[in-house]
Amino acid sequence: METIAADTGRVRVRFSPAPSGSLHVGSARTALFNYLFARRHGGTFILRIEDTDQSRSRDEWARAIEDALGWLGLNYDEGPVFQSQRTEEYRRAADDLLTRGLAYECFCTEADIKARSATSTQPDQTPGYDGFCRDLTPEHRGQAKAAGKTASLRFRTPDTGVSRFTDAIRGEVRVEWSSIPDFVIVRADGNPLFYLANAVDDLAMEITHVIRGEDLIDSTHRVLVLRAAIASTPPPVYAHLPLILGPDRAKLSKRHGAVALEEFRSAGYLPEAVANYLALLGWSPKDGREIMDLDEVVAEFGLDSVTHAAAAFDHDKLDWVNGEWIRRLTLGELEARIRPLADARFGERLDPEIFRAALAVGQERAVTLVELLAQMDFLFAGDEFSISDEAWAKVTGTDQVEAVLTVVVAHLADCEWTIEGVDLRSPLSEAGFKVRKVMPAIYACIEGRPSGLPLFDSLVLLGREVAIERVAAVQERLAGTV
């Protein structure tokens, strides 16, 4: 039977995560590439939740994954399809395979298998299954069941020959069947396993291209042989993406910092930037552009230009991309994006007017939204304003600070309260101070940190009264110290 997909040549891809945790950047990249491919070819992008393992799956994780995809801007056209609701489909396929002798009941427990391999004459052999129940007679099976044993279902893999498939980005991949043991397709409790559900669903959903991580490359042979046993429909094209490693080229983990998409979000990264960076990890446009939005990437995306080697996640480069994106937003867009984070950080103390103005001066220097907010702490800290040790060192490390601050207070007390009026350069140099030398100390008094928003803009936003108070507080502290 020809499928609609085959008839029209329509591309249908799916992102199929297991809801056993929030969306990991590696999975996000896989989702992204599926999305890009679908959009590039006017195809359909489907979300399928692979939750056949009851013990590891949780609804809240499925929701978290959907949220993360939405945040990234990867909207799907179909789904989510939950495999846990399609158990009957898998069971029917499994029964058929059993009936046809392509699969068999296995009564071995994990402990049985482990025990046998431990006493094997050839220790350290392949950790897989040894085929113990492969040719059990009906009598044996009857005895096992009578003894109360439950059976899992194993697929009988070929003993000889080679399994091969052509990977869209790696070319032909081949492996000897002898290295692939009979594998379980239905658990003893009746629930299907990944291989089965995967084969059945890709068939049922008429998936044309399977784009996933390279960690699944070896499982392809199993899914393919299973699929062929279930139906004669031509298999989809497989494309295995290079994995994303940590900066040290080891498996990317929490140890390397943020790994869940949600963490990047709360750390102040823009979805455009994360998607942009992820697209560049393993792919690049012909002209070498770096900063691109999703549509621009879609316009040029192709599996043939995907890299083969695993890539190390580079936080520095992500930071740069994020900064570029922050600068690309209009002030209004930036404000809309950062507002939730700002409310969480400053609450009632946030003054919308001042906030917007501060945003304007901070936009051109920010790396992340959170970092941008941190630069505004001095504006909305209220009574909790304090000077960091690092900043205080700038104060005490400046020659004649007291005299400098006296000049500062004098000027701030009766200058015009505008960017120009608040300019301390003239009064300072007229008093004989080197502006560049003395600036850090003044900066520290006002903003409490060694770096951040430009001083004169900051003074204007802070207001004359508070500004003078802060300098005065430092003068008192210095007097008390001396």
Next chain:
RNA sequence: GCCCCCAUCGUCCAGCGGCCCAGGACGCCGCUCUUUCAAGGCGGUAACGGGGAUUCGAAUUCCCCUGGGGGCACCA
């Protein structure tokens, strides 16, 4: 242990037999701009893992080694 995939600057990529004593980006280092720190501008540092083979000619093709990653679950 066995199997699979991969291999260009510190990192991400370009390169698909001559245009390459290898190009771009991040980082890093200078310089510049400058009211702190950034951002910006300019410049610099830095790589084809090793050995064979094919060829008039290899970063580019083939083989071996080495190295890195992944897999070998009643996880996906």
